Amino acid sequence: MVPKVVFGKGAFDQIGEIISPVRNGIAPFIYLIDSVFENNISFIEDRIPLRSMDEIIYVSTEEEPKTSQVDELVNRINSTYQFAPSGIIGIGGGSILDLSKAVAIMLTNPGSAADYQGWDLVKNKAVYHVGIPTISGTGAEVSRTTVLTGPERKLGINSDFTPFDQVILDPELINNVPKNQWFYTGMDCYIHCVESLNGTYLNAFSQSYGEKALDLCKEIFLENDLEKEDADSKLMMASWHGGMSIAYSQVGVAHAMSYGLAYVLGTKHGVGNCIVFDKLEKYYPEGVAIFKKMKEYHNITLPVGVCADITSEQLDTMCEVALSLEPLWENALGKDWKSEVNAEVLKKIYRSL
Template sequence: MVPKVVFGQGSFDQLSSILNPQRKDKAPFIFLVDDVFKENKIFVDRINLRFNDKLIFISADEEPKTSQVDQIVKEIKEEFTYKPSGIVGVGGGTILDLTKAVAIMLTNKGSASDYQGWDLVKTKAVYHVGVPTISGTGAEVSRTTVLTGPVRKLGINSDFTPFDQVILDPNLTIGVPKNQWFYTGMDCFIHCVESLNGTFLNAFSQSYGEKAYDLCMEIFLEDENLSEEESRGKLMMASWHGGMSIAYSQVGVAHAMSYGLSYVLGTKHGIGNCIVFDHLEEFYPKDVALFKKMVDKFNITIPKGLCSNLTENQINTMIDIALSLVPLWENALGDNWETIMTRDKLKQLYLKM
């Protein structure tokens, strides 16, 4: 679990006082920041760079890659003699996942792709802080950092992955485009659905999942009088609780299939989950119906026809990526999942999208 978290409007301004006790002599803090803030001088000034701190703007247009992690680590090691005091990620799920992975790879040898899997990391990461600027992915709380590698899309899932400190400031999500707000919000909703309907469910994950689910229902379907300010705070809490729920259980069908979409087509995670979930009535009938109501309420367009012109080889790669995520299928469908989710069934589902 993340050991330290602060929450509240304006809490981002506590960043310097949080980092100062962690500073080591001559060792900088490295800030990985979504490049959407590049021209926002007021926001950049709030980061309050000191001494030889380094700020790196990163585009979140594409899903994070193991090669990208390796390149950032290489540049940091070439520029600084000292190991950084810490890594701070400011942005959405892409930036937060990159931050966690860079922190790990600064203390572990080889490529980030060597650690894609469960509990492969052996050495503690450098101190790392997460500051989400969009809510829903749960990346701020999860023990995984999802990366696309040379042969698969899979997380670095370990006890050393979670942030040492998280700052949850709902004000940082002001101005997020509606579609992006919806897609990442639905990522949270789908986390809850897959956790609460999974075979790995336990009292701990259920308590977090139910709270996040209720918050999502309130935000996206039930409470017409919810102010934007209240909605921002509640969605940030839903994201946190949803991430905690899957940390102690697992996700399911939508996430397994969206990994295949992302690997082959580069589809962003949130929208990929929405594209898949839209066709999963067989597995989550009640919640897919609710999802469709949410889509209609906010007049959101779910892309269609993505897989209609794919080659047989591309479809097979999607299927291979999805089927490799065994814990997700075990959680969703039980020990006999392979008799339920055959290659042919997966192919037919993908061809609907």
């Protein structure tokens, strides 16, 4: 679990005070920031208390995070400094938070990030790392995984060393997120909850967090009397609780299949989840019905014909990637899941997208 969290309007401005006790002499803090803020430095950069050799690196999130991207960032840091940084601070959405967790791990572990895609493969503690979300829903700020697309698969580095040492939750930072992005990322949280609460891995711990996050999502996305500031605070808390729920259970069918989309077509995670979940009435009838109401309520039109022009080889790869995520299928359908799901079943769903 994340050991320290600060929440509240304006909390971002406490960053200097928070990291000061962790600073190791002249060893820098490296800030990995979503490049969307590069042209609006007053919103983020001007508020960062840079000292000594501290460095800001703007990172593009046009594509899903890749193991090669992690390796490039680690090589850049190692070649620039002759000593380990004081810490890594990620500022952005789920992609930046995942990259930051992965970079922090790979600064103390040999090889490529691709070597650690899986469960509990990391041997050495990561360098100190801080997560500051600027969009809410993915739960990346609290989860023990960092989802990466590698040369052979899309799979997280799942480890007890992955979670952030400190998280700063400031609702002001998500105030101006574009509507579609706000919806798709918020739905990632909602889908987390549906998959967790309907899964065979469900336990009292995950259920308590999942139910709270689900209630918050219904309030945020189906009620129109919430003030924007209140809605932002609630979404930040929904994301936190949703992330905690899946940390102690697992996600399910929508996430497994969206990984296949992302690996082959590069579909962004939140969008991919929504495209797939919209077709999963068989597995999550109540959850999909509520999702459709939310979609209609906010006038969201999902992309269609996503898989219309894919080749048979691409379709095979999608299925292979999705079916390789065995814990997700076991959570969704139980230990005997292979008797219910195979490549032909998934191909029918993919072709309908």
